[in-house]
Amino acid sequence: MEATERFVRGKGRYVGDIELPGTLHLAIIRSKYARARLLRVEGGISGRDLSAVIPDVGEGARGESWKIKQPVFATGQVNYLGQPVAAVYADNKYLAEDLMDSVDVSYEPMQPVLDEQEAMTAEPIHPGLNSNVATDQFIGKDFEEKDAEVVLDDAFKIGRIATDPIETRGILVNYDGSRLNVWVSTQAMFSIRNGLCATLGLPITSVRVMQADTGGAFGSKSAMYPEYAIAAFVSMKTRRPVKWLESRKEHLTASRPGRGVSGSMKLFAKRDGTVIGLKGEIIVNGGAYLDGLARFSPMFIGMQLTGPYAIRNGYIRAISVVTNTPPLGPYRGAGRPEAAFFRERMMDLLADELKLDPAEIRIKNATDQVFTNPFGMRIIGSRQFMTEAFDSLEYYKLAREPNGRRGVGISCFVLVPALMEGESCKLKVDNGRIKAWLGGNSHGQAHEVFVRKLIGSTLDVSTGVVDVQPGDTDMITSGVGVWGSRSAIVAGYATVLASQTLKEKVVKTKGLYTPEYLLAGNYEAEVLNEKFDDPSLNSFGANLVTVDVDELGEVTVEECRSYYDVGNALNREMVKGQIAGGMAQGISSVLYEGLIFSKDGTLLTDSIASAGVPPARELPHFVTGITEHPSSLPHGAKGVGEAPTIGVPPALVRAIEKATGVRIRNIPIHPEVLIGPKK
Amino acid sequence: MKISVNVNGRNVDADVEPRKLLVDFIRDDLHLTGTHVGCDTSSCGACTVLLDGVAVKSCTMFAVQANNRNITTIEGLSKGDELHRLQSAFIEEGGLQCGYCTPGMIMTSAWLLSNNAAPTEEEIRNGISGNLCRCTGYDSIIRSIQKASSDRRGGRK
Numbered sequence A: 001m002e003a004t005e006r007f008v009r010g011k012g013r014y015v016g017d018i019e020l021p022g023t024l025h026l027a028i029i030r031s032k033y034a035r036a037r038l039l040r041v042e043g044g045i046s047g048r049d050l051s052a053v054i055p056d057v058g059e060g061a062r063g064e065s066w067k068i069k070q071p072v073f074a075t076g077q078v079n080y081l082g083q084p085v086a087a088v089y090a091d092n093k094y095l096a097e098d099l100m101d102s103v104d105v106s107y108e109p110m111q112p113v114l115d116e117q118e119a120m121t122a123e124p125i126h127p128g129l130n131s132n133v134a135t136d137q138f139i140g141k142d143f144e145e146k147d148a149e150v151v152l153d154d155a156f157k158i159g160r161i162a163t164d165p166i167e168t169r170g171i172l173v174n175y176d177g178s179r180l181n182v183w184v185s186t187q188a189m190f191s192i193r194n195g196l197c198a199t200l201g202l203p204i205t206s207v208r209v210m211q212a213d214t215g216g217a218f219g220s221k222s223a224m225y226p227e228y229a230i231a232a233f234v235s236m237k238t239r240r241p242v243k244w245l246e247s248r249k250e251h252l253t254a255s256r257p258g259r260g261v262s263g264s265m266k267l268f269a270k271r272d273g274t275v276i277g278l279k280g281e282i283i284v285n286g287g288a289y290l291d292g293l294a295r296f297s298p299m300f301i302g303m304q305l306t307g308p309y310a311i312r313n314g315y316i317r318a319i320s321v322v323t324n325t326p327p328l329g330p331y332r333g334a335g336r337p338e339a340a341f342f343r344e345r346m347m348d349l350l351a352d353e354l355k356l357d358p359a360e361i362r363i364k365n366a367t368d369q370v371f372t373n374p375f376g377m378r379i380i381g382s383r384q385f386m387t388e389a390f391d392s393l394e395y396y397k398l399a400r401e402p403n404g405r406r407g408v409g410i411s412c413f414v415l416v417p418a419l420m421e422g423e424s425c426k427l428k429v430d431n432g433r434i435k436a437w438l439g440g441n442s443h444g445q446a447h448e449v450f451v452r453k454l455i456g457s458t459l460d461v462s463t464g465v466v467d468v469q470p471g472d473t474d475m476i477t478s479g480v481g482v483w484g485s486r487s488a489i490v491a492g493y494a495t496v497l498a499s500q501t502l503k504e505k506v507v508k509t510k511g512l513y514t515p516e517y518l519l520a521g522n523y524e525a526e527v528l529n530e531k532f533d534d535p536s537l538n539s540f541g542a543n544l545v546t547v548d549v550d551e552l553g554e555v556t557v558e559e560c561r562s563y564y565d566v567g568n569a570l571n572r573e574m575v576k577g578q579i580a581g582g583m584a585q586g587i588s589s590v591l592y593e594g595l596i597f598s599k600d601g602t603l604l605t606d607s608i609a610s611a612g613v614p615p616a617r618e619l620p621h622f623v624t625g626i627t628e629h630p631s632s633l634p635h636g637a638k639g640v641g642e643a644p645t646i647g648v649p650p651a652l653v654r655a656i657e658k659a660t661g662v663r664i665r666n667i668p669i670h671p672e673v674l675i676g677p678k679k
Numbered sequence B: 001m002k003i004s005v006n007v008n009g010r011n012v013d014a015d016v017e018p019r020k021l022l023v024d025f026i027r028d029d030l031h032l033t034g035t036h037v038g039c040d041t042s043s044c045g046a047c048t049v050l051l052d053g054v055a056v057k058s059c060t061m062f063a064v065q066a067n068n069r070n071i072t073t074i075e076g077l078s079k080g081d082e083l084h085r086l087q088s089a090f091i092e093e094g095g096l097q098c099g100y101c102t103p104g105m106i107m108t109s110a111w112l113l114s115n116n117a118a119p120t121e122e123e124i125r126n127g128i129s130g131n132l133c134r135c136t137g138y139d140s141i142i143r144s145i146q147k148a149s150s151d152r153r154g155g156r157k
């Protein structure tokens, strides 16, 4: 049965749905404080029983974790609200929750450091550190400022956001006496396997990870987490299956949130609107423990700051800090939306300063050829794309209409997909059918559709003979994961390469290739592609948003349109579905969402509603425009998944600014700032 | 406590703890895992079922409160192999991505259409606003419901 049919029938197999006899249910006792000395932990299992640290795996992993490593259980000191302190288990979750009261924890609260700017000067939060600054690097090259006729500076802040998939995290572990069999809701089964092995000191061969149906992820389900190690530990200790399902309240502090960045920018330009350089400082709130993604994030943001424009000079200070907040993770876009927000805000400011049209100033700074920016990022010519985009979005028409309390905003950006380490695909022909496995599997992106299509077209077989298998680390040698707008590109390419390998094998044995020869035989191919160096994979996008803002500060989004170059769309309907879903997240990241802590570190947004996941009545109808300029890969794919969370926020913020006359520097927007007559 | 409920047309007698939520009774005792859990504040609607034909969030009541009542879960919506028109419409219009919100969304939609055979877009938006979807942005869900509504009026089952 197709995945979609299983889902509409209620026959999905999410991790919470998998039942093994004798399963124990795990409940985690978590820190009540953002920062405190841990005076006593009595009862349950805790750091005394399992003393281990979380390795750096998953999206953005750099292998080495930072010198302060995240423990599975806190000992000595707790460093963020929700940090695991102890765990209990019982035959069902009601009994496990009852048992939580049997664990006695006493704390001595300390003043937490929550904000990235505050962290720069505050006392170090971790004993043994000299400062809260984890990384501090300059990228680009310092440059002379004397040619500039206009110099503008401004400072911005993007708050933390929970990823909030409707299915929270969950894991089921069954230790069978020699191996750990793991079912998990994840974007990256190999990261979970490698993470479990590293945390518990197990050989790779002793862990098998099977990806359950995964109910959304948006970044938070690629990392290794303490709860996974605890579940595995308890299963090994008790020789029983152990299940842990995250509650929503837990999700809001125990799963890694995204964003949380301050940026100050200085733009140098000529009076004709040509931008000649950009300087600035980026400070990323890495949370209590920084993995590779958090430490690299300020550089990743910095290096994209020129976006689709040919800005020749750039010099950015890129800083990451530790704070008493949950460890930073990726959230749809992961650095890309931050870069676009800072840059597009400056482009709008420049347009206002020079009294030029925002579209005109963007086209003026576009490039006609391949351009390498001061930080090494390469793009292909962007001018033609932008010209087409503003026409297609009907910007000129909408901008001319009388506005009153209405406003129109546009944005342009580059989507830099995460291609590092490539992806794997294994194909096996047997009994007239082709089985396909991927190293990174769908959690709502319908990989099976493009896999079938690419195998069908490469091997000239009906897509009906292809069976795409669920993710299982025992069935394929290696793999990476699903994030960073990568799958159509890297997994698609791996599928094409594996298909071509099958073809060659048929030619080798039969002298020539025919689909009949292929399906009559037994063939196998496995490919991991690794190297991608092609600026055409950095794709362009533009958005247009119109709003109406009433005197009470209530924002109504009227139009939300995209014009994205998605390369060769392997499945137009899925592409458009991804865009609509992403645009909803783009809007809510500006208007509704946010993880808000009080000064003492209490989470004020502790439900999915108060964290701002919007229902249908708060969102508009989306116009999902695409254009298809194939990349240079054989299947022509480019990325798309993150485009809307990159492009929508700056366009929406500009529209609100035009409607209200209030310059907006911080998102999410607090509606108070919009109240009152137009400025 | 002993309860007796009719679930998807079948009578079930069970002994449940008074504190057990209806959603846990459905999932853990009846093994009908199409009814999902997405929150702990009755905000997400992933757990929606029909109770005597009315959409309810099954995490907001105890199993014992369903005593002597009729429950329809997502598994009871189709007639064997034959999908309900809402289920077909969700597939045809791409009304799902990860599928996790889908059963709840479809149950709410069934209740919506039983009260209003031809809802406007605005009525649909309001009608499904107790159900959260993080993947689709809702447009494709709204199209799916509109399609099911016109299929019904066009005589399709």
Ligand code: FES
Binding pocket: B036, B037, B038, B039, B040, B041, B042, B043, B044, B045, B046, B047, B048, B057, B058, B059, B060
């Ligand atoms: S689980 Fe019932 S409303 Fe969320």
Ligand code: FES
Binding pocket: A166, A215, A216, A444, B095, B096, B097, B098, B099, B100, B101, B102, B132, B133, B134, B135, B136
């Ligand atoms: S389809 Fe994923 S939450 Fe709705």
